[in-house]
Amino acid sequence: MSYEEKGTWVYLVACLGAYGVYLAIVLGRLASTPAAHVPYIPALLWTTGGSILASVLGRVLVGGPGPGRRSDVRDREIYRFGEYASRWFIVAGAGAALVMAMARWDYFWIANVIYLGFVLWAVAGSFVKLLAYRRGLRPAR
Amino acid sequence: MTKPTRITNSIRALRFTHGEMTQAQLAEQVGVTRQTIIAIEQGRYSPSLEMAFQIARVFKVPLDQVFAYPGGT
Numbered sequence: 001m002s003y004e005e006k007g008t009w010v011y012l013v014a015c016l017g018a019y020g021v022y023l024a025i026v027l028g029r030l031a032s033t034p035a036a037h038v039p040y041i042p043a044l045l046w047t048t049g050g051s052i053l054a055s056v057l058g059r060v061l062v063g064g065p066g067p068g069r070r071s072d073v074r075d076r077e078i079y080r081f082g083e084y085a086s087r088w089f090i091v092a093g094a095g096a097a098l099v100m101a102m103a104r105w106d107y108f109w110i111a112n113v114i115y116l117g118f119v120l121w122a123v124a125g126s127f128v129k130l131l132a133y134r135r136g137l138r139p140a141r
Numbered sequence: 142m143t144k145p146t147r148i149t150n151s152i153r154a155l156r157f158t159h160g161e162m163t164q165a166q167l168a169e170q171v172g173v174t175r176q177t178i179i180a181i182e183q184g185r186y187s188p189s190l191e192m193a194f195q196i197a198r199v200f201k202v203p204l205d206q207v208f209a210y211p212g213g214t
Contacts, residue, residue, distance in 0.1 A: 002176040072173040074186055136185030 093117015
């Protein structure tokens, strides 16, 4: 398994773990508090920061010493393909947030639909990249 | 995306006829990772034309002795 493939696994696990923690915290509060008063911002910022830190540290740990951290043109093609294929989740999240803002939904729901869009983008992109690493990548015809 | 490439290659055979060259040695000479050489050998990745020429140059053979593109559908 290449360094970049390991890094993709680390990123996927970090994203899913952070979002799982966020959901556990916020859904617990939502059960007893109206959405407009749920303090979601600290949990959102801490879990986002935590996932970034976990990804960076994880990549350092799985990379091993110098030469093991090499990447090449195939890694870059797979990265671009994954980002291209998963971009619709960002578009969907932004579009949903726009509609919700126009409909005057509470900030809580708008922020969370955007966050969900980012998480789905990251998770879907990672899945596509891992699929490309495992099953192959061929140029579009 | 997930279909194997139709391009076939003789890299594995060429490695063995060139002093049992390892995938790591070939990767080093081409300037890619060993995983990319493995993916090309297994038909999971189609290299760029430039990389294909680089691989052929390592073996000192014409491109069509390394890669083939069978006709038909």
